[in-house]
Structures are given as structure tokens and as C-alpha cells.
Amino acid sequence: MIRAHTVAQVRAAEAALMATLPEGTLMQRAAHGLAHVVLETLGGGYGRRVVALVGSGDNGGDALHAGAVLARRGVQVEAWLLSTQAHAGGVAALRAAGGRVLPAAEAVAAARGRHGHGGTGGGHWDLVLDGIVGIGGKPGLRPEAVAALEALAGVPVVAVDVPSGVDVDTGEVDGPHVRAALTVTFGTHKPCHLLDPAAEACGALTLVDIGLDLPEPDVEALQPEDVAALLPRPGPQAHKYTRGVVGVRAGSATYPGAGVLSVAGAACGLAGMVRYDGDAAVLELVHRGHPEVIGPGRVQAWVVGSGSDTGAEVALRASLADDVPLVVDADALAHADLVRGRPAVLTPHAGELARMLGVPRAEVEQRWLHHARRAAVEHDAVVLLKARHTVVAAPDGRVRVTTTGTPWLATAGAGDVLGGLIGALLAAGLAPYDAASVGSWLHGAAATLASGGGPLVAGDVAEALGDLVALLVAA
Numbered sequence: 001m002i003r004a005h006t007v008a009q010v011r012a013a014e015a016a017l018m019a020t021l022p023e024g025t026l027m028q029r030a031a032h033g034l035a036h037v038v039l040e041t042l043g044g045g046y047g048r049r050v051v052a053l054v055g056s057g058d059n060g061g062d063a064l065h066a067g068a069v070l071a072r073r074g075v076q077v078e079a080w081l082l083s084t085q086a087h088a089g090g091v092a093a094l095r096a097a098g099g100r101v102l103p104a105a106e107a108v109a110a111a112r113g114r115h116g117h118g119g120t121g122g123g124h125w126d127l128v129l130d131g132i133v134g135i136g137g138k139p140g141l142r143p144e145a146v147a148a149l150e151a152l153a154g155v156p157v158v159a160v161d162v163p164s165g166v167d168v169d170t171g172e173v174d175g176p177h178v179r180a181a182l183t184v185t186f187g188t189h190k191p192c193h194l195l196d197p198a199a200e201a202c203g204a205l206t207l208v209d210i211g212l213d214l215p216e217p218d219v220e221a222l223q224p225e226d227v228a229a230l231l232p233r234p235g236p237q238a239h240k241y242t243r244g245v246v247g248v249r250a251g252s253a254t255y256p257g258a259g260v261l262s263v264a265g266a267a268c269g270l271a272g273m274v275r276y277d278g279d280a281a282v283l284e285l286v287h288r289g290h291p292e293v294i295g296p297g298r299v300q301a302w303v304v305g306s307g308s309d310t311g312a313e314v315a316l317r318a319s320l321a322d323d324v325p326l327v328v329d330a331d332a333l334a335h336a337d338l339v340r341g342r343p344a345v346l347t348p349h350a351g352e353l354a355r356m357l358g359v360p361r362a363e364v365e366q367r368w369l370h371h372a373r374r375a376a377v378e379h380d381a382v383v384l385l386k387a388r389h390t391v392v393a394a395p396d397g398r399v400r401v402t403t404t405g406t407p408w409l410a411t412a413g414a415g416d417v418l419g420g421l422i423g424a425l426l427a428a429g430l431a432p433y434d435a436a437s438v439g440s441w442l443h444g445a446a447a448t449l450a451s452g453g454g455p456l457v458a459g460d461v462a463e464a465l466g467d468l469v470a471l472l473v474a475a
């Protein structure tokens, strides 16, 4: 599991640990971890050139101390101080190790696009260390940081702890911020490493352990081993009914494909049987790909709403009458009020969630975490907000972010497959929060498997699920 903690949680854990250690120990741990990741990234020390952008706090101190380690390994390190208050111990350590503080005139010249000391501006350096601000920073960047980053455009950036300028606790971005190729974080992940748009600015992620003792995380992201542990597996005595029956009320004469694709997701094999209750012509289409699907009857979970057109409310009310967990998707989301307090997973995209909450879509896309949590509380149900990094929020405040997937997954019908898949997991006995987050993880990973780096259609995702589950079970 990737666990992400808020700034307040990190501060508390840091204070407790620092009280037991000599001063500066944690910064030394962070700086050494950072320096080793940078050396790996550079493929060595001698002959490499690194510039550290250094702000006024300990984040700059980390960058300076890491710079000192790098300088001792033969890297030519220069520090570009963005504040007169730069970490004094870090500056002294860098100088003592043979690193150099860029004179103000050179920094200004570089920022103006003229080239300092025979170099070629940004081209002079192999890598930028972003030590502008860390978890103590306010969102956005000051003009001198913006100018420095512009001068260094094109040089890959390694963010120290977080990409400077993002909101650490929410992943929101308001104003200029660093876009890193790699982020090296300390002690634990922070929500901004998982939540877009900040997560996109992090690049690859590496965690350096500094020994913090941490509470329950604020946000988490399932990893393959977590998904494998949560996967429903048939016991030796299993039969189709004990494995769970999932019912699908999706698709209509107007949108038959939604029914076919919802069934394709439900028929992933993780539940024992799939029932279809809907348009006869859609069932005929379903049977072409899934002859094992049968008609209505007792189920352990319903999937409702995708392509249901005007029949969504009737389908939802009929499903609620059975008193089993539900997946509420697409057209049925307009009637999500009916579901309040029932075991359910609501699966809106940003536009649908915006309508549910009565806010503009752009606001949802700026504040994914806030709106997913708010919807989960207001509807007293698990909300799965579909996005590049899907957010699954439970009414009690728990949040999981999905980091699997590929941009090729942005394709028609992919959401129908996801709804069916989550329905199968509910029918197999997973709680709504687990069913939603495991389903979303599998959906993204199956898409990556099916894509092989190229385009795909929704049916490919459903087809890849079997191979993916086999890989997870075997691992």
C-alpha cells in the first residue's frame, strides 16, 4: 500500500522522532537518500553538473546537504539561492564539500536568459534539484522562483519532497508550480503525490525512509499485493451461488452497447454467475459474447444505469427492492438520492459529480479530493470519481486513489466495463469501498495489459481481466 499523510501528521511524527535523536539527524537521512537517488538518476558522479534551487526553509536545507554529498562524489554542484535566509548549515556543508553558491549576478544573468560562466543557460546543467519549498510552502511560486525555473527550462527537475508550488494536502494547483521528472519524498508519501493535478507534476516517485512512526494515512493507493490479498477466490467447495451472482440492469434499445459492455465487466469470472434484466434485443447481443448469462432472478449485487436511458429510475427502484449492494452509474446517478445510506458504489465522472453536487464541472476538476469526499458524505455512499487518477471516497472519510491505467483507457464504454466489474466484486462479497477501489485498480491495470502501449477499445479491457487476475493470483 502507498500511504499518504497530511502535513500535520508528518509534522507530529517528525517532532516525536526528533525528540529522540541528535539535531539534524532527519535532514541528514533525507539528504543522503536524496543524493543516492540523484546519483542513480545521473548514472554516476564525476563530470555531472547539478544546480539546486534553494528556498528559505528546510526543503532547501535538504537540497544543500544532498548537494554536499553529491559534490563529494565528484558532481559539480551549484546552489541558486532564492532567499537571503537559505539554510546556513546546508550552505556551509555544500561549500565545505567543494560546491559553489552561484553569485547573484550569475543567477540573475541566467534568469535573464544570458549564459552564466561559459555555460549555455539551462543547457549548462544536467539536473535541477527543486529545494524551493516543501511541506511548509504555500501553494504557488514567488516571481524569483518562476524566473529561475524559466531560465532552467528543459533541464530535468528532481523535486525534493514535493514539487514546489502544489498544495501538499489536497493535490490542488493554484498558480505556477514545478513539473518534475522525479520526486524524492521523505518518511511517507503526501496526498499531492497521488492526487491530480499535483500527482501529474511529480513524475516518478521515490520514497526515502527516515524512520517516522505514522498514524492511519489520510489517502492511500492499492498496490498489486494489496489487490491480490483482497481478490475474491473460490474455495475448494465453491459453487456458482456461493461465489455470488451479479445482476445487470443496463443498456436499452437506444444504447445496447452499454448493456453488452456492463455484462462483459460483470462476466470477468470473479463472481459465479451473471444475470441480465433488460431489453430482449440487448440480451440477444449479450448472448453472442456471453452465452452463460441468464435472465432475472436472485442476485447478491445489482449494476444499474449505464445506457438505461429513461428507464434508469425504474431500474434503480427495482434493484433497491432487493436490498443488496448496488453499483449506480450514468443515467441512474440522477436518482442517487434514492440510494442514501444503502451499501452502494456511485461511479460518476467529473461532469456527473458536478451535477450531483450542483457545482461547475471545472471546480470538480480543480479539487478532486474535496468533491469526492463531499459527495460520499452527502450521499452516504462510496463515491468513485472517475479520472486519470480515480478517487474512491467512503462516507467515513477514507480515500483510495487509483494509480493504474493508461491514457488509452479514455475510450467509449470503458466506464460500463468498470461498473460491471465492481458489481461482480460486490456480489462476491467485497465491501463497497474495497469493491470500488479493487475494481478501479484492476480496470486500469487490465487496460495497460490490453493496450501494450497502443490503442484499445472497452471490450479489450474486459477481455484482459482474466489474464490479469491469473497474474495476481500466481504472484
Ligand SMILES: NC(=O)C1=CN([C@@H]2O[C@H](COP(=O)(O)OP(=O)(O)OC[C@H]3O[C@@H](n4cnc5c(N)ncnc54)[C@H](OP(=O)(O)O)[C@@H]3O)[C@@H](O)[C@H]2O)[C@@H](O)CC1
Residues within 6 Å of the ligand: 010, 011, 014, 026, 027, 028, 030, 055, 056, 057, 058, 059, 060, 062, 083, 132, 133, 134, 135, 136, 137, 138, 139, 140, 141, 142, 145, 160, 161, 162, 165, 186, 187, 210
Ligand atoms: N518533516 C519531516 O519529517 C522532515 C522534513 N524535512 C524537510 O523539511 C521540509 C519542510 O521544511 P520547512 O518546514 O522549513 O518548510 P519549507 O517548505 O522548506 O519552507 C517553508 C518556508 O518557505 C517560505 N515559503 C512559503 N511558501 C512559499 C512559496 N510558495 N514560495 C517560496 N517560498 C515560500 C516561507 O518562508 P518565508 O520566505 O516566507 O520566510 C516558509 O517558512 C520538508 O518538505 C522536507 O524537505 C527533512 O529535512 C527531514 C524530515
Ligand SMILES: [K+]
Residues within 6 Å of the ligand: 059, 130, 131, 132, 133, 134, 159, 160, 161, 162, 163, 164
Ligand atoms: K520542493
